[in-house]
Amino acid sequence: MPFKPNYNQQRSERNRAKEAKKLEKQQRREEEAARRKTPDGEAPQDGDAPQEDGETEPS
16 A cells, blocks of 8 residues: 555545535425426526626616
């Protein structure tokens, strides 16, 4: 064995992968919920979504 195993690094890699998977699953669930809430079952279009920052579109 050329190198001594770094258990802390391995644990952090596992935790990082687990967290990424959890966030991906949460995002997928939110997208499914949003799709169910639309009348046609389609994802909302870019122009249909309300702006979150409170700014209005330039005229």
